[in-house]
Amino acid sequence: MDTDNKKNLYYLEELSDYTVADNDKDVRGWEVKDKDGRAIGTVDNLLVNKNTERVVYLDIEVDTSIIAANHKPYNSRVKDGGHEYLNEDGENHFILPIGMAHLNLESEIVFTESINHQTFAETKRMKKGTPIHRDYEVLVLDSYVRNEHADPYPKDDKFYDRAEFNRK
Amino acid sequence: MAEIKIKKKTTIWPWILAILAVLVILFIMFFANDDDDGTDDVSDDTSEMVTDDVNQSMDNSTYVISDTAISEISEYTTFVNKDAEMGLEHEYANAALNKLIEATESIANSLNVNISSDLETARKNAESITDDPLDLTHADKIKNAGSIVVDALRNIQSQRFPNMETEVGEVHDALVAIIPGEKTLEQTATVKNFFNEAGQLLTNMKNK
Numbered sequence: 001m002d003t004d005n006k007k008n009l010y011y012l013e014e015l016s017d018y019t020v021a022d023n024d025k026d027v028r029g030w031e032v033k034d035k036d037g038r039a040i041g042t043v044d045n046l047l048v049n050k051n052t053e054r055v056v057y058l059d060i061e062v063d064t065s066i067i068a069a070n071h072k073p074y075n076s077r078v079k080d081g082g083h084e085y086l087n088e089d090g091e092n093h094f095i096l097p098i099g100m101a102h103l104n105l106e107s108e109i110v111f112t113e114s115i116n117h118q119t120f121a122e123t124k125r126m127k128k129g130t131p132i133h134r135d136y137e138v139l140v141l142d143s144y145v146r147n148e149h150a151d152p153y154p155k156d157d158k159f160y161d162r163a164e165f166n167r168k
Numbered sequence: 169m170a171e172i173k174i175k176k177k178t179t180i181w182p183w184i185l186a187i188l189a190v191l192v193i194l195f196i197m198f199f200a201n202d203d204d205d206g207t208d209d210v211s212d213d214t215s216e217m218v219t220d221d222v223n224q225s226m227d228n229s230t231y232v233i234s235d236t237a238i239s240e241i242s243e244y245t246t247f248v249n250k251d252a253e254m255g256l257e258h259e260y261a262n263a264a265l266n267k268l269i270e271a272t273e274s275i276a277n278s279l280n281v282n283i284s285s286d287l288e289t290a291r292k293n294a295e296s297i298t299d300d301p302l303d304l305t306h307a308d309k310i311k312n313a314g315s316i317v318v319d320a321l322r323n324i325q326s327q328r329f330p331n332m333e334t335e336v337g338e339v340h341d342a343l344v345a346i347i348p349g350e351k352t353l354e355q356t357a358t359v360k361n362f363f364n365e366a367g368q369l370l371t372n373m374k375n376k
Contacts, residue, residue, distance in 0.1 A: 012174065021173040048174050055172035101170045110170070 008157065009132040011059065012046040018053075020046070025103060032060050032096070033111040039063045040120050043110055047095060047132055049160060056160050057095035057132070058110060062125065067092060069121035074143040085139070091125040095132065095140055097164040115144050134159070231328065233374055237274035241374045244271040245367040248360070258297045258306060261352065264363050265294035265313050271370055272320050279328045285320035289313075306352045307359070314343045314362055321369060329373055339365040 012018060020026040032040040045059035073085045101110050123143040126136065138153055141164060153159050244267040269290050276283040293313035297306050318340050325336045342362040352359055 015174075017177050017179070018174045019177050021175045024172045027170075027172065046172065046174075053174050055174065098170050098172065103170045 007131060007133070008049060008051070009047045009056065009137075010050055011129065012048055012055070015048065015050065018048070018050075020055075025105065027058065027103065027108075027110055030103075030108050030110050032058070032101075033109060034115055034117045034120060035111070035113050036116055037111070038065070038117045040066065040117065044093065044128065049157060051157050052160065055098050056165055057097055057137075058101055059093055059095055061128070062092050062094060062120070065117070066121045066125075069118070071118070071122040073124035073139070074119075074122045074146070075124070075139060076142050076147070077138075085124050087125045091127050093128050093130070094120070094123050094125045095137070097141065097144070099162075099164045099166040100144060119144060119146070231279045233275060234278040237271065237278040238374055240267070240271040240274040241367075241370045244268055245371055248363040248367050258352075261306065261310050261359065262294050262297045265297075265310065265317075266291065268317055268363065268366055268370075269294065269313070272317050272324070275370065275373060276320060276324050279324060281324045281327050283320040283323045285316050285323065287316060287320065290316040304349065304351060307346055307350055307355065308348045310352065310359060310362075311343060311346045311348055314346070314366075317366065318343055321366070324373065325369075329376060332369065332372060332376075335365075335369045335372055339369050342366075 012020070026046075027043045028045060030043045032043060034040050041060040041062040043058050044061040046055045047057035047059055048054065049056045067087075071087075073087055075084060096110075096112065096115075100112050100114060102113060103110060124136065124139050126132075134153070134155065137159070141153075141162075145164070154161075159165075244264070247267055248264055269287050272283070273287055290313040293309040293316075297303075297309050318336070321339060322336050325332045339362070342358070342365040345358045346362060347355055347358070
């Protein structure tokens with residue numbers, strides 16, 4: 001992955017002077033389920049865009065069933081010269097765009113209505129605490145959306161104007 | 169779809185520091201005032217005169233000598249400064265003493281000083297000088313009246329003009345110099361010196 005990209009995402013823990021807004025839920029520790037109700041993992045951290053002061057991804061520590069599925073990561077851009085990736089040992093985290101997550105406030109569960117267990121298992125993972133760059137964001141978004149035409153994404157914060165990051 | 173916003177943490181340290189700063193300022197102000205009180209207390213304990221002086225200076229700044237007192241003082245000093253004929257010594261001494269008593273009383277009232285001196289007795293002494301021009305006790309009566317006036321002037325000085333102790337002493341010395349039983353005509357200069365010294369003191373008080 002290209003690590004030269006300008007950093008635009010921060011783990012909330014990195015921003016010691018920021019916290020979750022009073023009216024919103026801090027979902028760290030909440031269980032994550034796919035569209036079929038299968039366990040995907042647990043929210044381990046929140047990834048925030050400092051410019052827009054909002055969470056754009058949930059950092060999820062994946063369930064062992066995801067790792068056990070042992071699927072090769074989806075990458076639609078390989079045919080366009082993109083690099084092919086593998087999920088390696090110790091890589092047990094991935095990110096979920098906030099617009100694709102729904103909150104069950106009573107049960108304190110995060111669930112998604114569009115992504116199933118297999119799609120999650122075919123998503124490129126990373127090690128805990130790895131800095132997030134745009135290349136990895138694109139790889140994950142492609143996996144969740146599965147668009148045959150891999151369109152170029154904006155390089156700036158307009159990237160987060162997509163439906164996958166839409167506000168409720 | 170979920171939305172989770174973040175916000176800047178409310179940093180309470182600046183507020184804590186501000187509150188501490190205010191407390192420190194209040195603490196300093198409180199003890200600064202307390203120190204002042206302490207100084208006064210020490211003055212009270214160690215030297216009542218010092219405290220009196222401070223109070224007198226403060227009091228003096230709050231009192232203004234009335235126009236009446238200024239007028240009485242001017243009238244007295246004008247009278248004693250002119251080259252009066254001591255041939256009419258009984259009338260001169262009577263008039264000078266009366267004007268001195270009036271001026272002293274006026275400035276005391278003006279400065280709110282209770283002189284508690286028996287100025288009426290002084291007036292009677294002054295009046296009796298004219299009863300018998302040939303009486304040989306005129307110097308005694310002048311001295312008696314003068315003594316009451318000097319007491320009153322010393323009272324005013326100690327309460328309102330602490331720096332004029334020397335001048336009051338000079339008036340007192342001039343009074344002491346008058347020899348009882350001796351004819352006034354034979355100690356004209358001594359009597360006039362007393363009146364002049366008293367006039368100088370009153371003028372100093374007026375101009376302070």
